Amino acid sequence: MELFNVYPLYDVTPVSANGSTIIDENGKKYLDLYGGHAVISIGHGHPHYVHRLKSQVDKIGFYSNAVKNPLQNELAQKLGKLSGCENYKLFLCNSGAEANENALKLASFHTGKSKVVAFKNGFHGRTSAAVASTDNEKINAPLNKQQKVTILPLNDLAAFKAAIIKEDVCAVIIEAIQGVGGLDEPTSAFFQQIAALCKLYNVVLIADEVQCGFGRSGKFFGFQHHDVIPDIISIAKGMGNGFPVGGILIHDKIKASFGLLGTTFGGNHLACAASLAVLEVLERENLIENAIETGVYFQQRASEIPQIKSTKGKGLMLGLVFDFDVAPLRKRLIYNQNIFTGSAKDKNVLRILPALSITKTAIDNFFNALKTELL
Numbered sequence: 012m013e014l015f016n017v018y019p020l021y022d023v024t025p026v027s028a029n030g031s032t033i034i035d036e037n038g039k040k041y042l043d044l045y046g047g048h049a050v051i052s053i054g055h056g057h058p059h060y061v062h063r064l065k066s067q068v069d070k071i072g073f074y075s076n077a078v079k080n081p082l083q084n085e086l087a088q089k090l091g092k093l094s095g096c097e098n099y100k101l102f103l104c105n106s107g108a109e110a111n112e113n114a115l116k117l118a119s120f121h122t123g124k125s126k127v128v129a130f131k132n133g134f135h136g137r138t139s140a141a142v143a144s145t146d147n148e149k150i151n152a153p154l155n156k157q158q159k160v161t162i163l164p165l166n167d168l169a170a171f172k173a174a175i176i177k178e179d180v181c182a183v184i185i186e187a188i189q190g191v192g193g194l195d196e197p198t199s200a201f202f203q204q205i206a207a208l209c210k211l212y213n214v215v216l217i218a219d220e221v222q223c224g225f226g227r228s229g230k231f232f233g234f235q236h237h238d239v240i241p242d243i244i245s246i247a248k249g250m251g252n253g254f255p256v257g258g259i260l261i262h263d264k265i266k267a268s269f270g271l272l273g274t275t276f277g278g279n280h281l282a283c284a285a286s287l288a289v290l291e292v293l294e295r296e297n298l299i300e301n302a303i304e305t306g307v308y309f310q311q312r313a314s315e316i317p318q319i320k321s322t323k324g325k326g327l328m329l330g331l332v333f334d335f336d337v338a339p340l341r342k343r344l345i346y347n348q349n350i351f352t353g354s355a356k357d358k359n360v361l362r363i364l365p366a367l368s369i370t371k372t373a374i375d376n377f378f379n380a381l382k383t384e385l386l
């Protein structure tokens with residue numbers, strides 16, 4: 012059998028990795044400034060992470076959600092404490108799309124309504140309501156297009172008000188920093204005003220923190236830059252440092268009942284161990300502080316390069332804006348300089364999403380390589 016051919020592949024075969032270094036089958040080393048779509052948060056192969064996963068699988072790797080799993084409670088406690096979101100409850104699942112799917116479904120259950128408001132260039136996953144809320148016609152099948160979703164320009168309060176006063180909206184879903192879309196952000200005023208309107212019209216505000224959460228923006232959650240309180244927060248990517256795990260944090264005002272949500276694999280022992288290891292390393296090694304410091308350093312270095320027209324984003328969720336399509340540059344960075352970077356919907360944006368443990372030396376190496384490729 013062959014693979015269903017949906018991914019255009021770079022000709023690189025990683026076989027091992029540590030920290031921000033990936034090693035291919037020929038022993039060639041690459042600098043990873045992309046973390047496999049913003050997933051690697053504490054660095055590849057972190058010893059504490061490896062130890063926690065290995066020792067967990069030696070004991071028990073999985074059992075269903077029909078029995079007690081104290082690791083889930085431990086994860087909820089630790090996540091609440093580190094994120095400052097202690098008045099939320101945690102529901103665990105397996106991916107970002109699944110997190111948003113559960114968030115949207117819960118919003119619909121909670122309000123009894125069915126329309127979703129999402130934003131231009133937003134990305135929320137590839138399943139059912141999550142993909143319908145994603146601003147990309149090409150990945151929405153006729154089945155998905157049956158969902159009732161209005162996609163509005165970001166930061167357009169008048170358009171938002173006009174959509175929400177119809178009183179048929181169950182949820183608004185928003186990224187504090189857009190990932191796939193190209194690093195645009197809501198203003199604090201816009202975020203705060205939509206939060207207030209959501210309250211007024213009984214609409215659930217969903218912060219999609221799948222990419223910008225878990226410290227990447229320099230705060231635990233991206234929305235925390237804006238002084239707002241979402242009703243549901245969706246998480247995945249950096250949460251497991253490569254182990255597939257996702258979840259939603261649900262504000263105390265939304266009540267649980269048996270059977271409301273459910274999953275076979277979500278919150279299994281290995282997933283909890285992976286996510287606990289991530290939180291422990293984030294805390295012990297002050298990685299959020301490192302994300303702030305190295306993020307500022309990155310932006311400073313970027314400002315020295317005349318071909319970079321501007322930088323977007325916060326912490327270590329950054330976009331370098333050029334005035335040309337960066338696809339050939341990305342290719343040269345991989346094949347000539349052995350550096351992984353990312354693309355965005357905006358073709359002129361080079362996305363930078365390193366592990367939160369990245370060093371200034373690695374950043375210097377990147378800029379030396381970039382200068383060579385821009386000559």
Ligand SMILES: Cc1ncc(COP(=O)(O)O)c(C=O)c1O
Nearest residue numbers: 106107108134135136190221222
């Ligand atoms: C903001 C955001 N939400 C949701 C998703 C979907 O996550 P997953 O690919 O784990 O389903 C992504 C993936 O890129 C994302 O960036």
